[in-house]
């Protein structure tokens with residue numbers, strides 16, 4: 075079952091086409107990796123899916139519904155979530171406060187002022203912090219967390235709206251190998267009951283982690299399928315070689 079489909083989605087900046095007629099089929103669970111050389115259009119495509127950027131042409135269907143014109147907050151409400159930039163958004167807040175803020179975003183003012191729902195927000199925040207092993211640092215300012223822990227918080231915050239489609243743009247960038255392994259396991263666990271679209275540089279990580287891989291080059295899809303098939307694909311291989319290293 076597909077949770078998201080794009081039909082001929084394109085995005086231009088002036089005369090330059092960054093994303094070119096992309097047909098993407100994302101299954102309801104599992105990890106769908108987007109790879110391709112620098113400038114291939116991966117981040118732009120994620121922005122189109124999240125609603126951060128409008129498409130120039132084409133359509134986006136989420137759970138069968140045309141969401142092409144829905145703004146980012148409306149897409150977030152129906153379960154499409156991209157990771158937050160924790161440091162810029164939440165500096166000055168502790169992990170617990172940041173999590174509570176993310177959880178109470180959709181509460182009405184009446185609910186916000188009454189003790190019941192707010193107690194639930196506090197409990198849910200601590201549950202989520204425990205789920206990503208951040209409970210021990212609940213009282214720590216988000217800006218003081220290590221880079222690796224910030225990434226975990228970023229994902230947990232994106233989950234606060236019980237997203238069913240999580241969009242992650244290079245979450246492992248700048249992490250140590252051990253931090254990458256922990257994050258990879260977490261992403262794997264999360265993908266059991268939601269769809270994750272993962273942009274990732276580390277090709278070995280992608281090949282071992284992803285259920286489906288789509289290769290973008292000059293904004294267009296040049297290969298898509300299970301990791302072994304994509305690795306064997308000659309056109310995809312030539313793009314890797316051209317890029318020097320796969321990214």
Ligand SMILES: Nc1ncnc2c1ncn2[C@@H]1O[C@H](COP(=O)(O)OP(=O)(O)O)[C@@H](O)[C@H]1O
Nearest residue numbers: 087090092110111112113114115116117118119
């Ligand atoms: N806001 C923008 N204005 C103009 N060009 C852009 C903009 N955003 C991205 N691009 C261009 O689109 C291309 C794809 O960028 P991007 O999606 O960031 O690639 P990737 O994430 O695969 O490295 C690049 O050539 C980039 O310079």
Ligand SMILES: [Mg+2]
Nearest residue numbers: 116117118243
């Ligand atoms: Mg990018």
